[in-house]
Amino acid sequence: MGDKMNNLTGLKEQIIKYVEDLDEDKVIELAKKALKEGMQPLDLLEIINEGMNSVGKLYEQKDYYIADLIMAGLIFKEVLKLDKMVAHFQHDRNQKAGKVLLGTVQGDIHDIGKDIFKGMLETNGFKVIDLGVDVSKDLFVEKAIENQPDIIGLSGALTPTIESMKDVVDALHEAGIRKQFKIILGANHMTSEICTYIGADGFANDASVGVKICHQWMQYRGVDKE
Template sequence: MKDLGKKERLLIRLVEQLDEENVVKLADELLNDGMDPLYLLDLVNEGMNRVGKLYECKDYYIADLIMAGLIFKQVLELDKMTTHFYVKHNNKIGKVLLGTVKGDIHDIGKDIFRGMLEANGFEVIDLGVDVPKELFLKKYEEYKPDILGLSGVLTNTVDTMKEVVDAFVEAGVRDKVKIIVGGNHLTEEICKFIGADNFANDASVGVKVCKEWMNGIKEQGVIDNG
């Protein structure tokens, strides 16, 4: 993010420092000054990414990651944020089935991704954590989402994600849904091994991918799954 103003840089730094009170206060001030809510979320997400890097360097602990997730949720719950999204997105642009795969109970990254998806107009069905492939498939049949999102923090979730995708192939529905996988350890090569359509190490990047997919579907004239 380039050419940021003083308050924008301060917001990112406050998130990085986990200064809950001042993050919420400054975010509210920026919204009242007319900042676009989606741009504000991108700034907060940049701070979240910095928290994640500090965690990877062992300067922060799991409790700090949890605090960062709570701060993110508080920003999402600000009046101007909720008003903007509820007014703007009565008509959802797409449906996403989301969950952390079996063997992993981390939900911070998933929850942030969900919040950003909803803020951008998606309907999200969140299955929670430690979700087996059978449940992903069952809920796909129930909700018929446009996109399936698989989250995982642990490195052994790569094989689990592949098992989910393989289950969709075996059920004959793989070509009916776009699949995105999320986690800091994922790469393009791993994404191909899993059999997903794309991957994201960052929530805002993942949302961008999902929006591009939905734009592509609309351009092809595909009818909404309803």
């Protein structure tokens, strides 16, 4: 048992390293091996996410370019397509954890963080309505009324999106529907102070943390919507 655990720990470190190196073939090879040796699909996603966070930091430090971020996103999607991943998450699909309306706010066309969060939400049993990028406050309000989600996710990679996020929350207030949803913000620069200023219920700098928050909210509500 100990050897197996040590082996998985070694694999974990290697997978993170190869995600950082953007070596898709190696990541897929090691991901298959880890699953075969008993690693749980959700644990594997957490590990890939750790590597993705490192890629994000390298991008912020200007060591990586936008193309590298896109490559990391593609690797993430390829891992999700592995047979054992698909089988595991298809199995859980029948139990919907909740419904999330998601989009990158107006003035920002970055979709990598949003897409990773979407992928992790879906693999965790959430139904996601993805509005895409550069989404206006009016469209968020319109789609919130139309889809009646449990949670609204606002994504933004650029600092000016703070005001765009606040505009969305204010618009939901003006429409008289703000209290119907939990609102989560996703961005590397997000802090609790900014979250309070925007008027959201929570925030995450990391996709896997965001998913955990969404799960906690749904358990707290004690209702599953279709």
